Amino acid sequence: MPYSWSIRRHLYALVLAVVVPMAVLLAYSIQSNVRSHLDDASSITLRLAQISAADAQRFVHDAGQVLAGLARRPKVRALDPANCDAILQDFKEFFPQFANIAIADKSGDVVCSALTLRTGKRASVAGTTWLRQVEKANAYVAGYPHIGPVSGKWVSVLAYPIRDEQGRFSGVIGFPIDLAQYRPLQANVELPKGTIIRMITGDGTIIASSEDSKAWLGRKLDDAELVARIREGKQGRTWTGSGLDGTVYGYAAVGGTDWYVVSSVPAATILEGVLALASKNSALLLLLAMITGFAAYQIGRRIVSPIIDIAGTAKAVATGQLDRRAPVVGPREIKDVAEQFNTMLTVRQRTEEKYRNLLESATDAIVIVNAQGCIIFANGQAESMFGFVHGELVGQPIEVLVPPALRNAHMAKVARFVAEPQSRQMAAGTELRASRKDGKEFPVEITLSPLMTDEGLIISAIIRDISERKRYEERLVYLAQFDALTGLPNRNLLRDRLEQALSRAVRDEKKVVIILIDVDRFQELNDTLGHRAGDALLKMIGERLLAALPETATVARPGGDEFIVMEKVHAEAEILLMGETIQEAFTTPFHLEDRDVFLSISIGISVYPDDGGDADTLLKNVDFAMYQAKHDGRNTFRFYAPEMDKRASERLLIENHLRRALSRNELLLHYQPKVDSRSGRVLGVEALARWENPELGLVSPTRFIPVAEETGLIESIGDWILRTACAQNKQWQDEGIPPIVVAVNISATQFRRNDLVRTVCAALEATGLAPQWLELEITESMLMQRPEHAEAILRQLAAMGVGIALDDFGTGYSSLAYLKRFPVRNLKIDRSFVQEIHTAPSDAAIVRAVVSLAKSMDLDLVAEGVEVREQLDCLASLDCHVYQGYYFSKPVPAALCASLLRQSMPVAAGSDSQPA
Numbered sequence: 001m002p003y004s005w006s007i008r009r010h011l012y013a014l015v016l017a018v019v020v021p022m023a024v025l026l027a028y029s030i031q032s033n034v035r036s037h038l039d040d041a042s043s044i045t046l047r048l049a050q051i052s053a054a055d056a057q058r059f060v061h062d063a064g065q066v067l068a069g070l071a072r073r074p075k076v077r078a079l080d081p082a083n084c085d086a087i088l089q090d091f092k093e094f095f096p097q098f099a100n101i102a103i104a105d106k107s108g109d110v111v112c113s114a115l116t117l118r119t120g121k122r123a124s125v126a127g128t129t130w131l132r133q134v135e136k137a138n139a140y141v142a143g144y145p146h147i148g149p150v151s152g153k154w155v156s157v158l159a160y161p162i163r164d165e166q167g168r169f170s171g172v173i174g175f176p177i178d179l180a181q182y183r184p185l186q187a188n189v190e191l192p193k194g195t196i197i198r199m200i201t202g203d204g205t206i207i208a209s210s211e212d213s214k215a216w217l218g219r220k221l222d223d224a225e226l227v228a229r230i231r232e233g234k235q236g237r238t239w240t241g242s243g244l245d246g247t248v249y250g251y252a253a254v255g256g257t258d259w260y261v262v263s264s265v266p267a268a269t270i271l272e273g274v275l276a277l278a279s280k281n282s283a284l285l286l287l288l289a290m291i292t293g294f295a296a297y298q299i300g301r302r303i304v305s306p307i308i309d310i311a312g313t314a315k316a317v318a319t320g321q322l323d324r325r326a327p328v329v330g331p332r333e334i335k336d337v338a339e340q341f342n343t344m345l346t347v348r349q350r351t352e353e354k355y356r357n358l359l360e361s362a363t364d365a366i367v368i369v370n371a372q373g374c375i376i377f378a379n380g381q382a383e384s385m386f387g388f389v390h391g392e393l394v395g396q397p398i399e400v401l402v403p404p405a406l407r408n409a410h411m412a413k414v415a416r417f418v419a420e421p422q423s424r425q426m427a428a429g430t431e432l433r434a435s436r437k438d439g440k441e442f443p444v445e446i447t448l449s450p451l452m453t454d455e456g457l458i459i460s461a462i463i464r465d466i467s468e469r470k471r472y473e474e475r476l477v478y479l480a481q482f483d484a485l486t487g488l489p490n491r492n493l494l495r496d497r498l499e500q501a502l503s504r505a506v507r508d509e510k511k512v513v514i515i516l517i518d519v520d521r522f523q524e525l526n527d528t529l530g531h532r533a534g535d536a537l538l539k540m541i542g543e544r545l546l547a548a549l550p551e552t553a554t555v556a557r558p559g560g561d562e563f564i565v566m567e568k569v570h571a572e573a574e575i576l577l578m579g580e581t582i583q584e585a586f587t588t589p590f591h592l593e594d595r596d597v598f599l600s601i602s603i604g605i606s607v608y609p610d611d612g613g614d615a616d617t618l619l620k621n622v623d624f625a626m627y628q629a630k631h632d633g634r635n636t637f638r639f640y641a642p643e644m645d646k647r648a649s650e651r652l653l654i655e656n657h658l659r660r661a662l663s664r665n666e667l668l669l670h671y672q673p674k675v676d677s678r679s680g681r682v683l684g685v686e687a688l689a690r691w692e693n694p695e696l697g698l699v700s701p702t703r704f705i706p707v708a709e710e711t712g713l714i715e716s717i718g719d720w721i722l723r724t725a726c727a728q729n730k731q732w733q734d735e736g737i738p739p740i741v742v743a744v745n746i747s748a749t750q751f752r753r754n755d756l757v758r759t760v761c762a763a764l765e766a767t768g769l770a771p772q773w774l775e776l777e778i779t780e781s782m783l784m785q786r787p788e789h790a791e792a793i794l795r796q797l798a799a800m801g802v803g804i805a806l807d808d809f810g811t812g813y814s815s816l817a818y819l820k821r822f823p824v825r826n827l828k829i830d831r832s833f834v835q836e837i838h839t840a841p842s843d844a845a846i847v848r849a850v851v852s853l854a855k856s857m858d859l860d861l862v863a864e865g866v867e868v869r870e871q872l873d874c875l876a877s878l879d880c881h882v883y884q885g886y887y888f889s890k891p892v893p894a895a896l897c898a899s900l901l902r903q904s905m906p907v908a909a910g911s912d913s914q915p916a
Contacts, residue, residue, distance in 0.1 A: 042237040043451065044192070045250030047460065048263040050235070052184040052197055053252035054364070054447045054462045060158060060257055062469065063175050064140045067160035069476045071173050074492075076112075077162055079105055079171050084112035099151035099178035103162070105171045106135065115150050123149040125157075131172060134159045138169045142257035145179060145207045145218065154179040154217040156207055179217055182208045184261055194269030202231055202258040221262075230260050235449065239267075252449075306334045365463040371418050371456050373398050373411070385465055387437035403435040417448070418457060431466065442467050483557040485535055486542035494556035498566055498615045502608055505568060512608040513575045515565040516622040517545075517582060520600045520634045522561035527752050528785045533593055540590050541599075548585040549578070564622075572607075579603055579637045602629040603637030611640045624648045631706075654707050657693050662720055666693055669724055670891035671742075673900055674862055674884045677872055682904040683882060684741035684775065687725035688891045689717065709747065718750045719759060726767040726774060728894050733773075737901045743775040743805060751782045757796045764800075771801035775826065779807050783822060791821055798823035805862070809850060820857070827854050829880070831865025838870040848878050855879075 070076050075083040088101040103112035108126025125131050130143025143157040155176035162171040184199045191197065191210060198216070199208040204227035209216045221227055226240060226249065234253040239246055246267040253260050309327045325342045365382035369375055378393040386393070386401055393400075398414065399407045434444040445464045450457060481493040489497065501512045519525075519541065526534035538561065545555045545563060553567040565582070569575055582603060589596035604626025612618040624644035629636050631647070661667050671685040691699040708714040722744050729742040750756055764771055776797065783790045783806075794804055805826035806819075829850055837843045847863070854861045863875050866885030875883060889900060 039453075042239070042248045042250060043453070045195070045248055045263040045265055046235075046237040046252070046449075046451065047250070048191075048195070048197060049250040049252040049261045050447070050449050050460065051364075051366075051462060052199070052263070053254045053261040056184060056199065056254045056259065056261065057256065057447075058445070058464060060142055060254065063158045064160060064256075065469070065473065067140070067158065067173055067175065069473075071160050071162045072480060076103060076173060077164070077170070079103060079111045079162070081112050088112055088114040099148055099153045099155050099176045101173075101175055102150060103171060103173045104131070106169055110150065111171070113150055125149060128157075130157045130159055130174075134161050134172050135169050137161075138163070140256075142259065143174075144201065144258075145205060148176045151176060151178070154207075179207050184208050184210060192265065195263065195265045197261065197263045199254070199259055199261050200227070200230075202260070203227070207259065230262060234260075310337065365465075367393070367398070367401070367461045367463065369398050369459045369461065371458070373414050373418075376458065382463065385436075385463070386434070400437075401434055403433055403441050406433060417450075417459070434463070443470050486539050486557050488542050488546075488563075489554060489556040491556070491558040494554065494558060494564055494566065495615055495619075497554050498618070501566065501568055502613075502615065505608060508568065510568040510570060511575075511610070512618075513565075513567055513569050513578065514606050514608075514618050514622045515578060515582065515637075516604040516626045517563040517565070518602045518604075518626050518630065519561040520602055520630070522599075524748060524752070524785060525597065525599075529593070529597075537590060537592055537597065537599075540592070544585050544590075545582065548581050553578075575605060575607065579605060583637065600635035602626055602634050604629055604640065605637060606640040627651070651707060654696070654699070654704055655711055657696060658691070658704055658707060658711075658713055661691055661693065662716060667691055667717065667720060668893070669721065669728065670893055671728075671897040672884055672891040673889050673897070674743075674882055675888045677876055677881045677883060680904065682740065682901055684743060685897060685901075686743040686745075686777070686884065686891075687721060687728075688745075689721055690891075709749065712749065714747045714749050715753070718745075718747050719763075721745075722760065723763045723766065726763045726769040729773055730767045730769040732898060732901065733769075735898070737898065739770075739773050740901065741773055741775045741803060743777050745777045745807065746782075748779070748782050748785075751778060751790070751793070752785075756793055757800075760797060760802060761800070772803070775803035775805050777805045777807040777828065780809065787821070794822050794824075798825075819853075824859065826860040826862060828884075829861065829863045831885075834863050834865045834871055834875070834885075835867075838868075838874040844874065844878065847875070847880065851878050851880050 078084075084103055088103070099115075101114040102110050102123075104110045104125050108124050108128070108131055110123045110125060113123070128143070128146065130141055133141040133143065138161050140158075140160050143159055145154060145156045147153070148155040148157075153176075156179060157174040157176045159172050159174035161169050162173055164170045182199075184197045195210075197210040198206050198221075200206050200221060204221040204224070206216045206219050206221065223240065226238070229238060230251045233251070235251065237248070237250045239248055248265050248267060250263045251260055306327065306329050309329070313324050328339055328342070363381065365385045366377075366379045367375055367382050368377035375393050375396050375398055378388075380390070383390060383393055399410060402410045430447070431443060431445055433441050435441050443466050445466045447462045449460045449462075451460065479490075481490060482488065483490045498512070498514070505512050522534070522537075525537070529537075538557070541563065542555065542557060545565065549555060549565060550567065553565055556564045556566070558564055565578070567578065569578075583601070586599050586601050589598045591597075604622045604624065606612065606618045606622035606625060608618055611621045621640040621644070624647075625638045625640040627648060628641075628644050629638040632638065657666075668690050669687050670690050671687055673682045674684045674686065675681070676683055689701055689705070691701075691704050693699060705714070708717050725742045725744050729740070733739050746756070750759075753759075760774070760776070763769075764774065798804060803825045804823055805828055806824050807828050808830040809827045827850065829847055833843045833846050833850075835843075837847055851861060853859075861880050861882060863880050863883045864885065866872050866875065866883040866887045868887060871885075872883060872887060875881070892900070
């Protein structure tokens with residue numbers, strides 16, 4: 001025998017000494033890896049559930065903040081579709097994750113919606129669970145999933161109550177989450193293989209999934225025991241099934257809702273790599289035993305050292321040194337074992353890195369602390385948020401993230417939390433103050449979760465910087481009370497201060513005065529200078545009012561070009577002084593874009609308790625007073641008087657009827673001839689609008705034209721006048737009446753439009769009237785607002801052959817310097833100079849100067865308002881022979897005007913029939 005029994009025994013012992021430890025080592029490695037993988041997977045599933053739950057919680061919370069802001073807006077609280085539909089449609093563009101944004105009244109009828117049903121009708125949510133929840137709680141609710149009546153999609157409604165002035169439930173505003181599009185985790189996060197994240201309700205209904213949500217929406221988890229465990233535990237991890245058929249679960253509640261996030265991964269997926277490697281290693285172990293038994297003695301010395309190295313590596317890995325690898329030395333079989341062992345370690349390390357990368361990719365900061373309050377992990381978002389570089393946070397006490405003044409209190413809280421972690425869990429959304437590395441403090445929202453591990457208690461903190469949200473909330477609060485442009489109190493804050501002042505006025509034995517200031521012709525200035533300059537002008541007005549008035553006065557801007565001043569006073573003399581002070585403040589021009597802008601204002605004044613006992617009455621009456629100031633010529637102030645109610649009611653009545661006047665054919669034109677006093681010939685006519693209403697009768701232009709200008713109706717009325725006058729003139733020509741010029745007044749609103757030339761062309765083309773038989777009358781002030789624009793428009797019209805007349809000449813302020821720039825054909829002397837021309841030498845001197853100017857510039861002249869023979873004779877003596885007025889004829893209907901034209905035909909016989 002080649003070996004003695006002793007040697008053989010030693011060889012057998014050597015074989016056993018080699019094989020048995022290897023088998024034990026392999027079994028230990030497999031068991032350790034299985035336990036480690038399962039423990040790691042359960043920890044990660046819990047962290048995934050916590051991250052997703054925190055994200056959903058913030059999503060619900062942030063949506064609630066937006067809904068709360070919207071629910072307080074007056075146009076939303078009014079439940080008026082005419083206003084809030086547009087608001088919701090604007091907000092829908094900023095929140096694509098919602099299927100709709102809608103408002104329903106307390107009966108469940110949808111009154112406002114960013115979407116409408118295909119039929120165009122409004123939907124109803126009456127009888128829905130979430131509506132009953134909101135009404136009962138009168139608070140923010142995350143509703144049960146259902147098919148939305150408007151969107152037709154699976155939705156869960158985030159609903160906030162709309163309350164009336166007394167805080168009672170009057171309706172609801174809701175964001176229906178499009179569950180088919182919602183994902184419980186960021187879409188750009190790659191989940192570990194086999195991992196599924198679902199969001200469920202308390203009864204196990206699935207409302208979102210990391211898989212295809214459409215396939216799972218509305219289904220229930222088929223494991224009722226698991227659902228009950230989740231609902232009872234709120235947060236934790238568990239294992240169901242056995243062996244490779246089992247599943248590891250982590251779950252966490254979404255604070256403020258009946259929702260839970262469940263993260264799961266199959267055991268087979270977790271152990272797939274481990275078992276595959278174990279199978280290979282078992283085969284290799286068998287092969288090793290056979291080889292070792294054959295040549296144990298020869299290779300004994302070569303085997304022991306590699307095995308010791310592998311064992312040492314395994315021990316190092318068990319202590320957490322995942323980057324250690326076993327040396328690949330010795331016989332080929334041992335090398336294979338070492339390589340497979342190293343491969344197993346690489347698989348584990350990669351798995352750990354994948355989960356670590358998942359934490360690194362989270363949008364929030366994640367910090368993990370041990371029981372001693374020392375940071376053992378911080379993702380990149382945490383380092384960036386707190387201003388640390390990579391690796392600086394690990395090993396630091398958690399107090400480095402807390403402001404110095406709060407650190408002692410924070411350490412005490414940490415100690416209590418560690419002592420009783422389960423009873424002291426911090427709810428999601430708790431707001432705290434944090435500190436960056438440079439000492440700058442900022443607000444954060446934090447969620448803490450305790451977790452028991454083999455190393456003891458660890459605490460994970462998910463942290464979100466809410467600085468931007470806080471600024472947005474502060475801005476919402478500011479905008480709810482102050483005007484965004486001027487920084488002055490808005491209508492809401494003004495009303496609050498007014499009601500407080502009224503409640504104290506009797507006790508303080510004072511009166512409360514409200515002064516409404518409206519900038520005269522601000523819209524014309526805004527159109528002329530541009531909206532940016534108009535905004536700058538409004539800011540200057542607010543600043544000037546603040547500087548001129550006492551600090552105790554409230555200066556507010558309720559909107560547009562109106563400002564309101566409120567102050568408590570003792571006597572009427574103080575009110576008069578305030579009115580005069582405000583007027584004095586506007587005597588100095590405003591310097592804007594290298595030019596001086598002069599403003600005039602109309603002021604209305606109402607006083608408590610003389611003019612009303614409550615805020616609404618006082619604000620209504622001051623509005624009446626301001627309109628009276630405008631009616632009386634602007635640039636003045638008026639105290640409220642009861643008769644103003646009647647005038648305001650009349651104006652409202654006129655406006656309501658005037659809006660339907662065109663469609664009901666109630667407008668008509670009268671024509672006033674222009675006559676040559678030497679020949680008696682009618683040279684032309686001026687078209688003047690009249691309104692005959694079945695209820696109001698024949699309404700004077702002095703009553704309805706100002707209303708038309710204020711409401712913007714003058715544009716459509718002016719276009720109608722232009723077309724109708726052209727059509728009438730063409731009809732007279734077709735009836736054989738010699739051609740004359742018809743003059744049409746152009747309003748300032750029409751003149752400011754960019755399409756005036758196109759409108760005139762369209763009227764001439766539609767009626768067939770030649771351009772030379774049309775004259776447009778404009779005022780001096782229209783030319784002076786935008787001279788360059790006016791010149792361009794007038795030259796286009798003159799090039800067409802249309803005549804231009806300057807109406808009310810002599811009442812302007814800058815026309816003489818600019819007159820030569822404009823292609824004007826005719827000057828009309830204002831009736832104010834003609835009225836007393838035969839008795840007032842100053843008026844005669846003015847007319848003489850205008851006549852001289854017209855002759856020097858080869859312009860025609862027409863005197864307006866001639867009513868008596870003496871006026872006509874005086875005009876003739878000044879060499880002005882064309883006139884218009886009651887002396888010849890008042891404005892008459894088209895049929896009567898045609899008779900006047902026919903009477904002048906013999907006089908005009910043989911003329912060249914050219915316009916005068």
